[in-house]
Amino acid sequence: MEHYTRTTIIQPHMKIRRERVLPQSGEMIVKIGTEVSPGQIVARTPLQTVFAIVDAGQILDVSPEKVNALMEVENNAAVDEGTVLAKKKGLRARQVLSPVAGKLYDVINGRIFIQQTAEWVETPALVSGKVVSHVGDRGVVIETYGAFIQGIWGSRKENHGKLKIISRSNNGFLAKDQLTDDVNKHILAVGRLEHIEVLHLAQEMAVAGIIAGSMTADLCDAAYQLNYPIILTDGVGKQSMSPIIFNLLQQVEGRETSLFANYDASRGQRPEIIIPEPATPSSEAVQANKPLQIGQKVRLLRAPFVGQTGEVAEIFTLSQLLATGAKAPGANIRLADGQVVFTPFANVDVII
Amino acid sequence: MAELEEKPIQEIDDLEKSFVLADIGTTNTTVILIDTVDGSYRLVACASVPTTARLPWLDVMTSVQQGIGRISEITGRKLLNERGHLIRPPRKDGSGVDHFAMVVSAPSPLKTVLVGLYDEMSLASLRKALRTIYVQEVEVVSLADTRPEAKQITAVIQSRPDLITIAGGTDGGAEERLLRLVEVVVIAAMVLSNSQLPHVLYAGNLKLREQVRELLEENAHLHMANNIRPDLATEQLDDVMRLAEELYEDIKIQNLPGIHELSEWAGFPTLPTARxxxxxxxxxxxxxxxxxxxxxxxxSTTLVMAQAGQVHLSVRTDLGMGEPMAHLLRHTAVDNIMRWLPDEMDEPDVANYLVNKSLHPQTIPLTEADLHLEQAAARAMLHCALQSTAVEWHWTSNGQAPHAPAFDRLLVHGAVFARAPRPGQVMLLLLDALQPTGIFSVGLDQYGVLPPLGVLAAHQPLVVVQTLAAGVLSELGWVIAPAGKGQPGKKVLDIVIESPTARFEGEIEFGKIEVFPIAPGQEAQVMVKPIGRFDIGFGPGQGKTLTLTGGLVGGLVIDARGRPLTLPRDPHDRCSLMRKWQWDLGG
Structure with missing residues (x-):
């Protein structure tokens, strides 16, 4: 009987495909086949959400249904600030001027809606690679090769920069005195985040982003307000960064790193860390939707073994008794220290 | 958007048909097999597996196939063919089943913008109607909204809603103010229609219907419902409820990855799990x-209050034991969780637990501390849901602590209940969270059968009746919870329990909760007489003789702790009391 569990991809080198999409239809700036760099804009769309509203009926002193007949500009026409939108001639001549530059969107019940000149919403590549396809008229798919780490929590922002390991160990926390001038524009990797002041200082020092094993729930709330992304790899609280992840980051220190901390959890997306490297002949994509196998490397998700890694030693389909008195199917996991513990499938995270 | 062709509901003429039913939830999928045993329908087997709607699978079929495969292992009955398809109809070798049906709650909720005149009138009614299905309120526009109209338009566009609902104005009443709000929707719909036509549901002043149609029909999928408030005294929710449910099915269920192939198997309309x-x-x-x-x-958390001919349904997608846990502290203070813990814990640890549980909703507590914390969070969650529902459905008057009306039967469904190690823990959790009064029995849906059986209720009532009668629920037992205030240590009621094998006389003091022994499944005559002004549902001081059956908790639970529950301020004393109550109920 197959058993599916949660999986986390932590790979030193693999083929990666990343979608970069706009919030709505737009213009593709780069063609398929183009090599892109992280800061390069790949797609853009006008931000069409800002409007100005003018009550023409009131200004012209006419009933709403008469305004359309007095319009000087048609729907969808471009207007400048001061353009005459509507005019009433005669003894009590009046006119309606556009308060902003934009496009005349519509006239409803005597009121004129002007869509202000749009700013562009631009989507950068955020990772170096090659554009391999378009996603309709909303974005591109970029293919690259390199290290790939799925995180657990992200602060809904994105950025890139060179990777700098701040902690000496996977349990070290970020201290104020470690935020020196050379952290500017870097992605920092630390074992844990503990203090809100440090997060604010990091913003002042123009850090490009932070990768941490964990931070407490109150810092998560504060992190949403920062201007740089934070990705947690192991959980919320005071967990250390998994040794697997810490060791991998140490190997790639100094390389350009991209943090994708803006993700759609409702689709099962996770925050991602991508560190591109040149492709090797063996570079392949990784399949994460496979059933549990004996010998697989796993990470445990709940106390009393939260964060510990091990190997699947035996799989039980029939429910086993837990320390709480409940029962659940699961597997025996041989931990790094040799201890064998039974863990429900629900609490197992396979490291791929 | 893909559309399925209408399929006729299959008529079942004969008895002795077999059914595979699936409940596809966000985190877990439950599959059950119903078949006839000795001429009567029974639950034969059930299985629960992780739902595979999201990455990396993006196909709910995988989880249903897994669940069916598990049932095959349990029963030895082949149900899937070599290509992984359900074998229908049954074959001579005994493989296969006659019918398949499913209920679904896996999709993300409908992102909905509410547009209405007044919070306490049109918006309140809209919320009540929309909360019968899985919706997430992403933006609200009303007369109380102080934002400039241009900002309202921007907000509606940026919320990227699945559905915009408009209500307000009695029939024949004032029009201008509602029209102003409609104009916001018109402009937003025009922008949104550049990507995809938005769905707009209008349930306001009838006199404005044609005008609304002219303004919106080119740039929206427009749905018209009866005015939700045709006059100040009347509330008409049915039309909005029906349309909202249809839209959830069309927009969300039909776009669930893998659902189309499963729908080919289904012989009955797929229902949202809450319905x-x-x-x-x-x-x-x-x-x-x-x-x-x-x-x-x-x-999500669903509350249903049903009596003959009337059902009140309330679905809260901002409250749930998975992803919504991260935001529980927006609805309640951390103290309201910690008060239920039998061991002291730091506030940051509670907050950390809530976020971690939201990140790993499928996980199971392995330590007593984690289990207690999960059950404490469940109490707080339920209490929040009850509070808001009590207000929405006018169960309580101003100034009263929110509570449900008296009921005779409590049915509970959900992993936090089904996976609890001891029935006493479930009973205590429910009594703490709901703080009900009166006399009622508690049935626990241990195997997750109630929602999938619900899909057959309208089409195959005999299957439902017989399966339920065979005893698929875990009967936790009966509860008597007197209403009234008293002094700790003072008598609340006298009780005499007579069974074929024993007679027991006792009393209970205020502030206590006790289990009076009746063996599980055994009937007993129970004579209960409240003292003074205490009321068990028949009037102050009025007693009653009842025939009750013992449940898994070990007997008749009498909860004389008073309402609302008052807990000691001192954390040490409070933890000690929680441990005592758990002990008293066998938790």
């Missing part, structure tokens, strides 16, 4: 008068 659960509660209400149903799911 199916409400059907079952209504079935029980036909027998047992008043039923309170609770489904504490991963991504």
């Amino acid at each position: 199916a659960f409400a059907h079952i509660c209504h079935y029980y209400a036909g027998q047992e008068q008043r039923v309170l149903g609770i489904d504490l799911g991963s991504n």
